[in-house]
Amino acid sequence: MRRxxxxxxPQEHIEGQAHxxxxxxxxxxxxxxNGxxxxxxxxxxxxxALEKAGFECNRHSPIPHEDTADEVD
Structure with missing residues (x-):
């Protein structure tokens, strides 16, 4: 099963970082x-927990836009 x-x-805020x-x-x-x-x-x-519940990873899918991301803003 996949989503x-x-x-x-659950997420937590990184201290000292706005967003x-x-x-x-x-x-x-x-x-x-990245979801x-x-x-x-x-x-x-x-x-x-999700893998035990039957959810699967997309282990072979590439990270989207990794090759086109700017290294410096």
């Missing part, structure tokens, strides 16, 4: 996770 996006995980958040379990930034289950660490409680 288009996985965005229902940056991270997963409350694995501490990866939401921009790194993907495989964006969480393999040991993340959220990811582990």
């Amino acid at each position: 288009l996006f996985y965005i229902d995980y 940056r958040y991270r997963c409350a379990f694995c501490k990866l930034e939401t921009t790194t996770i 993907r289950l495989e964006g969480h660490l393999p040991t993340c409680d959220y990811r582990v």
